[in-house]
Amino acid sequence: MTFYDLKVTAASGEEVSMKEYEGKVVLVVNTATGCGFTPHYKDIEEMYEKYHDRGFEVIDVPCNQFAGQTPGTDEEIHEFCSLKYKTQFPQMKKSDVNGENAIELFKYLKSQKGFEGFGKGPKALAMSAMLKTIDKDYKNNSEIKWNFTKFVIDRSGNVVARFEPTEKMDRVDKFVESLL
Numbered sequence: 001m002t003f004y005d006l007k008v009t010a011a012s013g014e015e016v017s018m019k020e021y022e023g024k025v026v027l028v029v030n031t032a033t034g035c036g037f038t039p040h041y042k043d044i045e046e047m048y049e050k051y052h053d054r055g056f057e058v059i060d061v062p063c064n065q066f067a068g069q070t071p072g073t074d075e076e077i078h079e080f081c082s083l084k085y086k087t088q089f090p091q092m093k094k095s096d097v098n099g100e101n102a103i104e105l106f107k108y109l110k111s112q113k114g115f116e117g118f119g120k121g122p123k124a125l126a127m128s129a130m131l132k133t134i135d136k137d138y139k140n141n142s143e144i145k146w147n148f149t150k151f152v153i154d155r156s157g158n159v160v161a162r163f164e165p166t167e168k169m170d171r172v173d174k175f176v177e178s179l180l
Contacts, residue, residue, distance in 0.1 A: 003157040009093040011074040028059045032069040032147035041085035043169035054180045058089035112159035114142035123166040
């Protein structure tokens with residue numbers, strides 16, 4: 001199985017084939033509307049506007065699995081994002097990214113790029129401390145740890161990077177730009 005064999009359901013209910021993204025650099029991110037990392041929407045939208053004409057796409061998958069920080073309907077989530085952050089990239093149906101109901105897209109992404117840590121700094125330390133209370137073995141599994149975990153797929157369909165939400169967005173931006 002490859003990235004291009006996968007499908008995801010759009011917020012509209014239509015199935016979207018990853019084959020549509022063939023030859024493009026893609027950022028796949030699980031998002032939330034009420035999270036401390038929600039301002040990442042601003043940076044992701046800026047990247048989308050800056051790089052879209054060069055073959056960059058975003059797949060936004062809202063998820064309510066982390067402290068219930070995405071409680072709204074697909075329509076409410078879209079309205080929030082488009083009004084507050086002026087997002088233009090496509091939004092998918094709210095979905096699970098972990099557990100038995102995780103969508104195939106995230107099962108695949110996690111199988112390709114596991115968790116490598118939160119990095120350094122206050123946010124990284126806070127995430128590590130919080131996750132120890134939720135999953136003592138969090139460092140040793142590939143599960144998504146929190147909202148705004150980002151995967152980057154290159155133009156050949158390879159999952160080439162995983163960025164945890166604690167990663168600075170300028171680093172994500174520079175990495176994406178290097179692939180374009």
